[in-house]
Amino acid sequence: MTPAADHDLALREALVATARQLDAQGLNRGSTGNLSVRASTNGITNGSADATAEGGAMASFWVTPTGMPASELGAGDLVRMGLDGQVIQGAWAPSTEWPFHRAIYAARADLQAVVHLHSPHATALACLRRGLPAFHYMVAVAGGDSVPCTPYHLFGTQALSKAVAAAFADRNACLMANHGLVAAGTSLAHAAKVAVEIEALCGIYLQALAVGEPILLSGAQMAEVIERFRSYGASRRV
Numbered sequence: 001m002t003p004a005a006d007h008d009l010a011l012r013e014a015l016v017a018t019a020r021q022l023d024a025q026g027l028n029r030g031s032t033g034n035l036s037v038r039a040s041t042n043g044i045t046n047g048s049a050d051a052t053a054e055g056g057a058m059a060s061f062w063v064t065p066t067g068m069p070a071s072e073l074g075a076g077d078l079v080r081m082g083l084d085g086q087v088i089q090g091a092w093a094p095s096t097e098w099p100f101h102r103a104i105y106a107a108r109a110d111l112q113a114v115v116h117l118h119s120p121h122a123t124a125l126a127c128l129r130r131g132l133p134a135f136h137y138m139v140a141v142a143g144g145d146s147v148p149c150t151p152y153h154l155f156g157t158q159a160l161s162k163a164v165a166a167a168f169a170d171r172n173a174c175l176m177a178n179h180g181l182v183a184a185g186t187s188l189a190h191a192a193k194v195a196v197e198i199e200a201l202c203g204i205y206l207q208a209l210a211v212g213e214p215i216l217l218s219g220a221q222m223a224e225v226i227e228r229f230r231s232y233g234a235s236r237r238v
């Protein structure tokens with residue numbers, strides 16, 4: 001194996017493990033979901049391929065290949081893409097949904113990983129073209145007092161990427177109409193945690209809606225939660 005092929009091996013193995021965990025939880029059926037993680041810019045042995053006009057390393061990310069179930073996925077199957085949308089490394093075609101992964105990394109330098117799922121409850125809510133309002137304090141896990149649902153656009157399109165990037169301007173998750181869930185985080189574990197929590201909240205919201213109209217928390221009440229989550233941040237890394 002060449003040094004270049006070893007690049008980010010631990011990170012790629014962590015991505016595969018996360019994909020398998022989500023699969024085991026029934027959230028990532030077959031090959032419908034896709035994950036990515038921002039590639040490190042150190043440890044690159046053939047730096048010329050990564051040089052930019054500014055002299056720094058070009059930002060890139062590892063994404064799951066298209067059509068490959070998590071059960072068959074290995075670290076060597078991941079595709080490394082630049083933020084210019086070009087494949088840098090990998091034998092397989094990237095997930096057809098790579099454009100919104102790229103858009104999130106381009107829009108938010110703080111986000112390191114993206115998880116996309118067609119998980120049942122989030123997708124059901126997305127098919128109603130409804131997001132999550134402040135019906136439960138944990139909605140703040142996505143960074144605000146709601147989780148928006150973007151308008152419908154065909155998967156893999158720039159139009160969908162733009163809508164997702166707009167939603168991520170001030171959130172770490174969104175639903176995509178008639179499609180599914182996207183969550184991101186400052187690490188793979190954080191992105192997966194946000195995705196799993198939003199999926200659970202969508203299930204609870206749908207159950208509550210089946211009985212009546214949930215009572216929403218006020219802006220002040222949600223601001224209090226968001227502030228509390230921020231102060232937890234330093235000592236509760238995920």
Ligand SMILES: [Zn+2]
Pocket residue numbers: 032033097116117118155179180
């Ligand atoms: Zn999808």
